[in-house]
Amino acid sequence: MHSAAAALAMSLLLSLLLLLQLPAVASAVPVSRCPTRCGDVEIPYPFGIGANCSIGGGFNLTCNTMESGLKKPFYGHLEVLRISLTMGYVRMLNRIISQCNEPLQRAPKMGRGALNVGRDDGPYRFSDLRNKFTVIGCDTLAYIQDNHGNNSYASGCAAICRDEWSIGADGSCSGLGCCQTSIPKNLTQYTVKFESRSDNSDTWRFSNCSYAVLLEAEWFRFQTSYITTNQFMQINDGWVPVVMDWAIGSETCEVAKRNLTSSYVCVSAHSDCVDSSNGPGYLCNCSEGYQGNPYVSDGCQVCALEYILDVDECNLQPNPCPNGICHNLPGNYSCDCPEGKHGDAYNGTCTPNQKLSLAVKAAIGTSISLTFLLVFGMCICMIYQRRKLVQSRKRYFSEHGGMQLLEEMRKLSLAFRIFSKEELEKAINRVDKNNRILGQGRYGIVYKGDIGDNQFVAIKQPKVINERQKKEFGKEMLILSQVNHKNIVKLLGCCLEVEVPMLVYEFVxxxxxxxxxxxxxxxxxxxxxxxxxxxxxxxxxxxxxxxxxxxxxxxxxxxxxxxxxxxxxxxxxxxxxxxxxxxxxxxxxxxxxxxxxxxxxxxxxxxxxxxxxxxxxxxxxxxxxxxxxxxxxxxxxxxxxxxxxxxxxxxxxxxxxxxxxxxxxxxxxxxxxxxxxxxxxxxxxxxxxxxxxxxxxxxxxxxxxxxxxxxxxxxxxxxxxxxxxxxxxxxxxxxxxxxxxxxxxxxxxxx
Known part of the structure; x- marks a missing residue:
């Protein structure tokens, strides 16, 4: 009996030492009186509501009763929408920052200035994967800054639109009325500031307010009405979802396991420690083949038992998927928006998809068909023109005696060269355009060309040629190519696949x-x-x-x-x-x-x-x-x-x-x-x-x-x-x- 009492005393002493060492992550087992839900949101341990119901610090939430009578959980002034143990994030509502101007006003009439969210010593970091800094407005430039800690951060986003017709389309946030930018890892708090507009005379008639907020990227879908009305600020009275990654303490798994004085909270017999991917700290997950709550003793159970003991959350009241379709899963559930709607089914924010009228669908179908026919016709025309060009080049080559010239060149092993039209065009284009023309007159033009390795030539392009010259051209080229005298300009080659043959001479x-x-x-x-x-x-x-x-x-x-x-x-x-x-x-x-x-x-x-x-x-x-x-x-x-x-x-x-x-x-x-x-x-x-x-x-x-x-x-x-x-x-x-x-x-x- 004395041994049992001694063991109990030693256990209480160790627990007290752990609480004194790291009060922010003090390990406490929730008692049966602790609520597991607040309204429609499940509150799993290490989160909790009330004394000794969480591990403390930022994991302690409050359950407030709203004017409508509904209960909602809060972390400070931020409403909590959902907590995920396995993914290690919390969805909260974040406040939109706005700035509004009067017509032709030099400075903003109303701007809520800056907003600070989060704490450096808290368990939360803004998710760099799930969030985007979003700016909405015309001629709007907003900055997101974090000047706390050792590493300061600042970035900005500009949304531009000169008139109502230059606003981007619904669902597009690429700079025209809407702009988004990523954030870095380990961002615990931020400040939003607007760049004051000196002149809003071009846009005040249809847009005199600008908005900036860090929000959940997957949830957001831009609407052009956000520019011309205050519809964006009417979403939850100016609050939009944001995803916060969370972690336990500030140590890695290796250090937390090795340090006996730390409050290591992966207490389940079948739990594993995972380092946080966003800032310091760690998370707990059930081992493979197990699922449940790894932060509670015996919280991780064999998956097979989950199927046997599974509770159909979709039959619970209130419905976990308000205004959505609930799907029961082993040990869990999922929510989807009904057909024809989109949004966040977990929070009941499903909105109807925009339906196109029959006339619009017909117009779109006609446009697509006409575009296809136009592209198809252009392709056919290009193919026809290319074939026509190839045929004309073959015809010119034959008319100018090209085949006979090639045959004689093979027999005599001449160094004379027959150029293609593209080769001579490239040779001319290699020379500076101010120095290309060497001479021109009634009968033609002479160009300077570079046929490679800085070997310059003179390219003569006659304007006309008579029928007798066409028939005799190849024969004359064969004879002239054999002229070899130090005081005669050497004829190096010719081009026969054009209407009027081109001659290539050595450059003097x-x-x-x-x-x-x-x-x-x-x-x-x-x-x-x-x-x-x-x-x-x-x-x-x-x-x-x-x-x-x-x-x-x-x-x-x-x-x-x-x-x-x-x-x-x-x-x-x-x-x-x-x-x-x-x-x-x-x-x-x-x-x-x-x-x-x-x-x-x-x-x-x-x-x-x-x-x-x-x-x-x-x-x-x-x-x-x-x-x-x-x-x-x-x-x-x-x-x-x-x-x-x-x-x-x-x-x-x-x-x-x-x-x-x-x-x-x-x-x-x-x-x-x-x-x-x-x-x-x-x-x-x-x-x-x-x-x-x-x-x-x-x-x-x-x-x-x-x-x-x-x-x-x-x-x-x-x-x-x-x-x-x-x-x-x-x-x-x-x-x-x-x-x-x-x-x-x-x-x-x-x-």
Whole structure:
């Protein structure tokens, strides 16, 4: 008997020590007199109502009788809606904070200022998973803050709507009249503040109040009427559900189990300790296979017994699911809203779903059908257009001799490349748009392109092509692709799947002869440089006439088509006007081609394009080099005249020095100048048979170098760059092709 008394005394002493150590979580077993419900809400231990009915602290609730006679549980001033032991949360009602303005008022007339909820030392934390900070209004900015403890927190949410028509739709809270934001873990209290509006003139007619509250996200559904009326504040007189996570004490399970002085409350024989997922502390759960109240001795029972001893809560009075449908579960129950309603069935807040009228349903169905038909029609149209485009590309490729060209390229193993339209578009787009156009005129445009690895090319896009050219195009490309001479611009490839084929040439960066000799920015142009360019050009034309197979007539020889590479190396360009040497009269050109001032007069009479036509045009280029005058220029009396006729007349009348460039007369000896002039006059003979061949012209220019030695190259690279208005590696486009420092392949007579 003494032993039993001693054991009882020791037990009471330990209980007293535990109560003194942690009074906030003092373990007490509820007595039979403690109420287990308050109104419709079940109050399970460790929560309780009355002395010694809870473990103390924030778990002690009050049961208040309302004016209507109903009883409701409260934690402080917050009404408790439901307590969950297994999930570790309590649903409470939280007060809405509002701010209202008068029209055109600078500061809010009414604002309840700030609201503080919770305590740092209490068991409750606002659930970061189930709650959202919600702001409703127009031009409204509200802040949620927690400046307590070591970690301060602040966030905000802005709801915007400029007029009644810009308010978001029902059920949508994405910033238009309604805004929501998440909260962090371990938030025990918060303060709400509004940013004062300086001017509400745009919205006061339909919305002069703003609202902010932390509420249960799953419960809330935005209504546009919350903006234009005070309906939101009428919900439970301005109180809405919020979910509070709760936990026991401030220790982890491991520490609580190890510390004998702590009030470890998982006292059931079949209970497990679980650390809180939101802040410090722990919860108790029944072990697997058991269910019940783990905070009470023998509270966790075998699940099988629960089925045998199950009480049908749905038959209890009052009904646990007011205005809802109750479903009995083993050891529990669930509440659902009736069909056609939604909301919180546990609290009887089920509201009818908005029903659409037959007309609205018909309109929606018609709109969906029309949208489907429109999208379907667009898809069919896109597929048709794509097929049409593919077919047209195949047709163009065939018309331009693409298949024959591919076959010959395979046989000869040529490096010539056939580009797709997309490849050339990408190449052009890789170049800065201010520098893309190298030249343009009546017959087409020349673009600068980058085909990869900074390999620049000149892409010529003609505007028109006749039927004869279509049929012969592939054959001509095959021949022109085999032209390989250091003084001829290399034709790298073409694009045949477009209506007018595009040509791809190597890119020559240092401009052309026309720019060099006619630029006002270049005063110093040595005779050696001029003659070197003339010799290179003559060699290139001689190659076309006698070494190409079959021979090729350029057809548009002029200073603008002589490009300049490094060290003033000349490269003859623009085979857009070139034609294969005709073998019979049916192949003679029927349209005038070439450029005014350079045209062979015999070609104008007979329409027969021959090698001697290129010789005549080259003679005009020689005169440009000697005189620095254009092929068609204005004399001092203002009359327009031909350089060729003026030079011939001046030579006959022994007044040649009037036309020659001053630097030429000062640098070159009279004999050399005379020989160059004589060569030019021979090239300009009216009768083609009296003109020398391009091979003869090239030989004479080479002989002049042997018998009249002059420094034919500038002394260094700096001198080369000094001849250009801008550095040679700068690619610019001023909009005037006579100042472009790149390839200029098209300069027409009209200019």
């Amino acid at each position: 960066p240092n401009g052309n002869l026309f720019e060099l000799i006619h630029s006002r920015n270049i005063d110093n142009l040595p005779l050696a440089v001029r003659l070197n360019i003339a010799r290179d050009s003559a060699d290139a034309l001689a190659y076309l006439h006698y070494s190409a197979s079959p021979p090729i007539i350029h057809g548009d020889v002029k200073s603008a088509n002589i490009l300049l590479h490094e060290n003033f190396t000349a490269k003859v360009s623009d085979f857009g006007a070139s034609r294969l040497n005709p073998k019979d009269e049916d192949q003679f050109a029927t349209l005038v081609q070439g450029t005014c001032g350079y045209l062979d007069p015999e070609y104008l009479q007979t329409c027969k394009l021959t090698e001697k036509s290129d010789v005549y045009s080259f003679g005009v280029v020689l005169l440009e080099i000697l005189t620095r005058k254009k092929a068609i220029f204005f004399e001092e009396n203002g009359e327009e005249t031909s350089l060729a006729s003026s030079f011939i007349s001046a030579r006959k009348e022994d007044r040649l020095e009037e036309l020659l460039d001053n630097q030429v007369t000062s640098e070159g000896d009279a004999e050399l100048i005379e020989r160059i002039g004589e060569l030019a006059v021979q090239c300009l003979s009216v009768r083609g048979e009296e003109r020398p061949t391009m091979r003869d012209v090239a030989d004479q220019l080479n002989n002049m170098r042997k018998f009249h030695p002059v420094p034919w190259t500038p002394p260094n690279a700096e001198d080369i760059e000094s001849f250009f208005p801008v550095p040679s590696d700068t690619q610019t486009s001023t909009g005037n092709t006579s100042h472009i420092q790149e390839v200029a392949l098209l300069i027409e007579c009209a200019r």
